[in-house]
Amino acid sequence: MAIHLTKESKVLVQGMTGGEGMKHTRRMLAAGTNVVGGVNPRKVGRSVDFDDRTVPVFGSVAEGMDATGADVTVVFVPPAFAKYAVVEAADAGIGLAVVITEGIPVHDSVAFLAHARHKGTRVIGPNCPGLITPGQSNAGIIPADITKPGRIGLVSKSGTLTYQLMYELRDTGFSTCVGIGGDPVVGTTHIDCLAAFQDDPDTDLIVLIGEIGGDAEERAAAYIRDHVTKPVVGYIAGFTAPEGRTMGHAGAIVSGSSGTARAKKEALEAAGVRVGDTPTETARQVLAALNADG
Amino acid sequence: MDLYEHQARELFAEHGIVVPSAEVTDSPEQAREIARRLGGRVVVKAQVKTGGRGKAGGVKLAADPAAAELTARQILGMDIKGHTVGTVMLARPVDIEEEFYVSYVLDRAAGRFLAIASAEGGMDIEEVAATRPEAVARIPVDPAEGVTPATASRIAEAAGLPPQTVDVLVRLWDVLVREDALLVEVNPLVRTTDGRIMALDGKVTLDDNAVFRQARWGAEDGTHHDPLEAAAAAKGLNYVKLDGEVGVIGNGAGLVMSTLDVVAGCGARPANFLDIGGGASAQIMADGLSVVLSDPSVKSVLVNVFGGITACDAVADGIVRALDTVRLTKPLVVRLDGNNAARGRAVLDERRHPLVEQATTMDGAASRAAHLATTP
Numbered sequence: 001m002a003i004h005l006t007k008e009s010k011v012l013v014q015g016m017t018g019g020e021g022m023k024h025t026r027r028m029l030a031a032g033t034n035v036v037g038g039v040n041p042r043k044v045g046r047s048v049d050f051d052d053r054t055v056p057v058f059g060s061v062a063e064g065m066d067a068t069g070a071d072v073t074v075v076f077v078p079p080a081f082a083k084y085a086v087v088e089a090a091d092a093g094i095g096l097a098v099v100i101t102e103g104i105p106v107h108d109s110v111a112f113l114a115h116a117r118h119k120g121t122r123v124i125g126p127n128c129p130g131l132i133t134p135g136q137s138n139a140g141i142i143p144a145d146i147t148k149p150g151r152i153g154l155v156s157k158s159g160t161l162t163y164q165l166m167y168e169l170r171d172t173g174f175s176t177c178v179g180i181g182g183d184p185v186v187g188t189t190h191i192d193c194l195a196a197f198q199d200d201p202d203t204d205l206i207v208l209i210g211e212i213g214g215d216a217e218e219r220a221a222a223y224i225r226d227h228v229t230k231p232v233v234g235y236i237a238g239f240t241a242p243e244g245r246t247m248g249h250a251g252a253i254v255s256g257s258s259g260t261a262r263a264k265k266e267a268l269e270a271a272g273v274r275v276g277d278t279p280t281e282t283a284r285q286v287l288a289a290l291n292a293d294g
Numbered sequence: 295m296d297l298y299e300h301q302a303r304e305l306f307a308e309h310g311i312v313v314p315s316a317e318v319t320d321s322p323e324q325a326r327e328i329a330r331r332l333g334g335r336v337v338v339k340a341q342v343k344t345g346g347r348g349k350a351g352g353v354k355l356a357a358d359p360a361a362a363e364l365t366a367r368q369i370l371g372m373d374i375k376g377h378t379v380g381t382v383m384l385a386r387p388v389d390i391e392e393e394f395y396v397s398y399v400l401d402r403a404a405g406r407f408l409a410i411a412s413a414e415g416g417m418d419i420e421e422v423a424a425t426r427p428e429a430v431a432r433i434p435v436d437p438a439e440g441v442t443p444a445t446a447s448r449i450a451e452a453a454g455l456p457p458q459t460v461d462v463l464v465r466l467w468d469v470l471v472r473e474d475a476l477l478v479e480v481n482p483l484v485r486t487t488d489g490r491i492m493a494l495d496g497k498v499t500l501d502d503n504a505v506f507r508q509a510r511w512g513a514e515d516g517t518h519h520d521p522l523e524a525a526a527a528a529k530g531l532n533y534v535k536l537d538g539e540v541g542v543i544g545n546g547a548g549l550v551m552s553t554l555d556v557v558a559g560c561g562a563r564p565a566n567f568l569d570i571g572g573g574a575s576a577q578i579m580a581d582g583l584s585v586v587l588s589d590p591s592v593k594s595v596l597v598n599v600f601g602g603i604t605a606c607d608a609v610a611d612g613i614v615r616a617l618d619t620v621r622l623t624k625p626l627v628v629r630l631d632g633n634n635a636a637r638g639r640a641v642l643d644e645r646r647h648p649l650v651e652q653a654t655t656m657d658g659a660a661s662r663a664a665h666l667a668t669t670p
Contacts, residue, residue: 080506105474105504106400113405114437129602141572143602146632158548159572163602163632164656182547184476185405211548214402237552240536240564261555278556280657 123187538563579612
């Protein structure tokens with residue numbers, strides 16, 4: 001069953017006719033994604049040939065949904081226009097918007113995330129690699145051929161660390177891997193994914209990858225302690241990273257957390273999560289936990 | 295990007311918030327002139343993008359223009375937490391009746407902005423927040439509505455601020471939205487003895503992602519004290535100088551941070567953070583390698599790339615290209631995996647450079663680079 005994305009998902013691509021959109025639509029199709037259309041109001045009525053598949057271009061998300069029954073959109077629209085793209089998708093009532101675009105102003109993200117929440121659209125990202133359910137569907141830019149289907153769920157802020165773990169555990173395989181993105185505000189959080197993996201009958205174990213900054217991992221740790229019964233293995237990057245910029249007095253007042261890698265690791269361990277010291281060691285912990293449980 | 299206090303003051307004034315009369319200079323002689331224009335007695339304030347200025351001696355009262363010149367001479371060039379003071383702001387002093395704290399800051403967890411306000415402003419606001427949280431009001435702002443006079447009244451009331459601050463709270467929200475700021479903070483916001491509400495000091499952090507529509511302040515200035523960081527910035531590289539001896543190059547901030555940790559776990563210290571990003575070209579790799587190799591404290595270099603979007607053969611081409619232009623005097627350990635990894639490894643094998651070796655795993659590569667850097 002996996003989470004948020006299956007072989008049944010019908011995927012639109014906003015910004016499909018741009019350079020990045022073309023490149024990654026081709027890759028998504030190759031990974032088995034059912035891409036049913038692109039969206040570009042200036043190229044409406046045309047279609048694009050990808051190897052053995054012809055994909056129509058619609059003038060709006062609503063038109064694309066009417067014509068195809070699409071329930072997922074992947075957004076490659078440039079930063080200046082991304083807000084309007086997501087608002088349009090939410091207004092059309094799409095279930096899931098995966099926002100790949102990097103460099104969106106935070107005020108725009110705050111606005112479209114609030115709007116999407118109000119309309120009942122789940123947003124993954126922005127500034128994320130998307131999500132993949134190996135062997136079924138790939139919505140975003142995660143390389144599909146470095147792993148295989150299996151029963152591990154993975155959630156991470158970082159793209160390349162996701163790939164590293166997918167590759168380390170390629171022989172065991174994944175139910176779904178979600179890159180939630182590293183921007184200051186994102187739609188889907190670690191906690192949302194933990195909850196979905198906990199409920200997913202196809203996921204036996206959850207890998208949570210975090211990094212310094214903010215307090216999302218500390219909140220995830222509290223959630224795991226109270227709500228997650230499946231084994232969770234964690235990895236945190238940034239123990240030796242230089243101290244980041246502090247945001248005046250206000251930053252400390254808001255989160256009340258130091259945001260250091262050590263604080264995050266300790267919070268996760270206190271919640272019963274095994275935390276690896278390196279990505280490779282984390283992968284070993286995953287295998288040990290899977291063997292111990294059955 | 296953080297703004298200097300005087301830039302924040304300028305923004306506040308443009309949005310109709312009352313600020314003290316003030317001017318900025320980098321010369322003690324001009325400081326004397328400015329003090330004369332402002333009426334003689336002035337506060338001389340170091341302009342640095344860090345907190346704790348007052349406690350470090352960067353804010354001083356000068357009784358007359360001659361004292362202003364002397365004080366400016368003392369403060370200019372001073373080092374405050376690693377920041378050299380390049381300019382001072384001279385401001386006309388005001389007689390303070392009460393000090394408040396107000397800010398709007400991004401609440402990452404909630405995905406929206408939060409108003410924070412307290413009737414107990416001043417230097418010790420963090421301590422107030424920690425010891426008596428009830429003295430600090432935190433009100434979430436609805437992104438669709440923003441801060442209307444009604445919202446501002448609620449904020450002022452919750453914090454116990456006088457009604458005259460409502461207007462400032464609305465204008466401050468305008469600063470946040472119009473300037474694409476992630477933080478605007480006024481500390482202290484004061485009520486003067488003659489009853490005016492005035493922003494005495496401010497901090498504004500702008501969103502780097504919004505530069506395309508907010509070009510006014512330009513890019514970050516003069517923050518690269520380190521010559522290697524400056525050289526890297528000139529080539530558009532995401533590079534941070536660190537204190538160790540293993541040069542580190544990788545793709546993606548998460549993987550590079552992780553690589554630094556793994557190097558440290560092998561008993562060596564990373565010399566830098568360098569993220570060549572997703573889809574990196576051969577040119578970026580070559581530029582990055584030349585910057586890392588020019589660091590005299592680097593004893594070995596570790597290239598750790600997992601090709602997702604990045605093609606490993608492009609990374610290998612970049613290394614080979616760099617070897618043609620830079621004379622390699624330090625050992626280079628390369629680990630390539632993912633997209634086109636086999637082709638990338640073959641490119642490096644063909645080049646057969648005696649100082650370049652490949653490793654098959656990330657931990658193995660880090661351990662080898664650490665060994666090469668720490669063994670005499």
